[in-house]
Amino acid sequence: MASVISYTMGDYATTLLKGNSDPAATQAMIQKVTQMTGLDPEFVKYSGGRLETRAYLRETWREQGKLGSIYDSNVTSYDPFPYSPNQEARDPILASIIAPTTTAMVNFITQTVGWKIDARYNALSYQVNQAWNRDADLRKGSATQLRQAVAADPKLRVIIAHGWNDLSCPFMGSILTVNQMPIMGDPTRVQVHEYPGGHMFYTRLDSRLALKKDAEKMYSIH
Numbered sequence: 001m002a003s004v005i006s007y008t009m010g011d012y013a014t015t016l017l018k019g020n021s022d023p024a025a026t027q028a029m030i031q032k033v034t035q036m037t038g039l040d041p042e043f044v045k046y047s048g049g050r051l052e053t054r055a056y057l058r059e060t061w062r063e064q065g066k067l068g069s070i071y072d073s074n075v076t077s078y079d080p081f082p083y084s085p086n087q088e089a090r091d092p093i094l095a096s097i098i099a100p101t102t103t104a105m106v107n108f109i110t111q112t113v114g115w116k117i118d119a120r121y122n123a124l125s126y127q128v129n130q131a132w133n134r135d136a137d138l139r140k141g142s143a144t145q146l147r148q149a150v151a152a153d154p155k156l157r158v159i160i161a162h163g164w165n166d167l168s169c170p171f172m173g174s175i176l177t178v179n180q181m182p183i184m185g186d187p188t189r190v191q192v193h194e195y196p197g198g199h200m201f202y203t204r205l206d207s208r209l210a211l212k213k214d215a216e217k218m219y220s221i222h
Helices: 002-021 023-037 041-046 053-059 092-113 126-130 141-152 171-179 205-221
Strands: 066-068 076-078 158-163 190-195
Touching: 002 023, 002 171, 023 041, 053 066, 066 092, 076 092, 158 171, 158 205, 171 190, 190 205
Parallel strands: 158 190
Antiparallel strands: 066 076
């Protein structure tokens, strides 16, 4: 992925800034994005090389009639509405885990814990989700507070962990955020690590062990 990251932060970003002032650079960008993603050249062309997440997840598996999950783009399910202009199906991961997760949690709460209640258990509450405050100012809070915490505690070390295929929390967002932070002492105090897998990459044994190794190394330095 090193070459992908390098291109994203270099020629790709530069070409986007140029806009329509450099048609040759735009054409080169579209060809590069097509090569890197394996998508239909026409789709990339009419997207201007700017791939919206959900459009990508439909397009990359379209020939197979499937959808990719935003939480792990390699996890798919069949698209029941392939001709709809918008995705109407639920996310492949969420759609497949709601029933078994609900069954397991209800059994754990009522049988193992022994807490009896008549209320309905929702593994994922869409009512709560719709009430989520997505104000842009709130999303800036964690980065601001991270800077303040690193400044206040000179011994604090941080690992920000991502799965390569997680498009709900793209790793490049953290890389760009950390790159904008001032260096406060050791430049390795705040690190971004990526691992094979998606949003819950730690469900993969190798990725979980890799994260454990990185955490142990950070802890030993502290």
